[in-house]
Amino acid sequence: xxxxxxALIIAVLGVPLAQAKSDYHGLPAPGAAxxxxxxxxxxxxxxxxxxxxxxxxxxxxAGQKFNYILKELEDFRSGARTNSIMSAMAMTILPSKxxxxxxxxxxxFAQLKPMWTYAPAAAAADHAQIELGKSIYQHGVxxxxxxxxxxxxxxxGEGNGPMAIPALAGQHAAYLxxxxxxxxxxxxxxxxxxxxxxxxxxxNAKQEAALAAYLRQLDPATSLGIGxxxxxxxxxxxxxxxxxxxxSPQGAPGARAGKSAH
Ligand code: HEC
Ligand code: HEC
Numbered sequence: 001x002x003x004x005x006x007a008l009i010i011a012v013l014g015v016p017l018a019q020a021k022s023d024y025h026g027l028p029a030p031g032a033a034x035x036x037x038x039x040x041x042x043x044x045x046x047x048x049x050x051x052x053x054x055x056x057x058x059x060x061x062a063g064q065k066f067n068y069i070l071k072e073l074e075d076f077r078s079g080a081r082t083n084s085i086m087s088a089m090a091m092t093i094l095p096s097k098x099x100x101x102x103x104x105x106x107x108x109f110a111q112l113k114p115m116w117t118y119a120p121a122a123a124a125a126d127h128a129q130i131e132l133g134k135s136i137y138q139h140g141v142x143x144x145x146x147x148x149x150x151x152x153x154x155x156x157g158e159g160n161g162p163m164a165i166p167a168l169a170g171q172h173a174a175y176l177x178x179x180x181x182x183x184x185x186x187x188x189x190x191x192x193x194x195x196x197x198x199x200x201x202x203x204n205a206k207q208e209a210a211l212a213a214y215l216r217q218l219d220p221a222t223s224l225g226i227g228x229x230x231x232x233x234x235x236x237x238x239x240x241x242x243x244x245x246x247x248s249p250q251g252a253p254g255a256r257a258g259k260s261a262h
Pocket of ligand 1: 046060069085092
């Protein structure tokens with residue numbers, strides 16, 4: 001647990017950019033989303049033509065992080081993550097050179113109008129539950145060893161692209177609760193270093209429900225987030241930082257020429 005957190009902190013400080021690239025494939029190719037759109041038609045039956053799941057058991061994919069979608073599709077295909085429906089669906093994606101089809105589909109869903117823009121306003125009756133969820137999400141529960149979710153999923157719940165950490169804001173509450181329970185029981189065991197297993201098994205049912213209710217209605221635009229909000233902005237910030245330090249990160253053309261400031 002400690003080593004995972006330490007690895008994340010190192011990553012957030014920008015050290016293993018090369019590692020993030022090779023682990024998570026970096027930025028989508030130009031035009032990928034347009035190539036992904038026709039291939040994603042089959043997915044719409046459950047995940048919606050706008051990337052909003054047709055029912056609360058089908059996760060929203062609209063605005064989900066490119067690297068995370070790609071990782072999950074690869075996990076379903078390899079068996080690292082299993083689901084009776086989705087494992088079969090992931091196998092229908094046709095093989096392609098350098099996994100281009102997977103990347104195109106991931107790029108397509110990542111650029112749709114994000115799921116949190118569809119989030120319903122919180123009902124007044126849910127106020128106490130949402131406040132509990134917000135408190136755990138932002139601060140964790142120190143005496144129970146529950147860390148702040150925001151440390152990894154970001155304050156606004158928008159996720160972290162380079163780290164393949166998913167957006168949670170605007171996700172279906174029922175789906176979130178199911179995933180937390182599956183991480184806790186070990187049925188879902190594909191988080192790096194089993195970090196989500198170690199966290200989820202500490203949550204009780206009331207805390208799970210409160211977190212899901214809070215996340216369902218969370219809009220990152222209303223949170224005082226810090227740092228870049230999307231992967232492209234993150235990549236530009238990292239390149240600019242390296243350029244100003246006088247060294248170019250591997251595989252980042254333009255950084256040395258200083259053309260990447262905007
Ligand atoms: C018949 C319904 C169905 C279809 C069609 C379908 N999915 Fe899914 N998908 C699911 C279900 C159910 C889950 C949740 C699995 C779980 O609970 O672990 C899921 C989960 C996912 C996830 C993980 C999301 C997350 O937040 O972790 C991704 C990514 C995904 N699907 C992509 C696709 C793509 C791409 C296609 C089209 C090639 C597709 N799905 C077609 C039902 C479907
Ligand atoms: C140390 C970093 C870290 C912390 C802290 C953390 N998470 Fe996660 N979480 C992750 C990663 C990484 C994944 C992606 C797992 C994978 O690769 O499939 C994830 C996945 C999830 C998912 C699955 C989302 C989906 O679309 O299927 C949920 C739900 C979730 N986390 C909720 C939480 C909650 C609630 C908390 C706080 C109690 C929390 N996480 C704290 C790193 C973290």
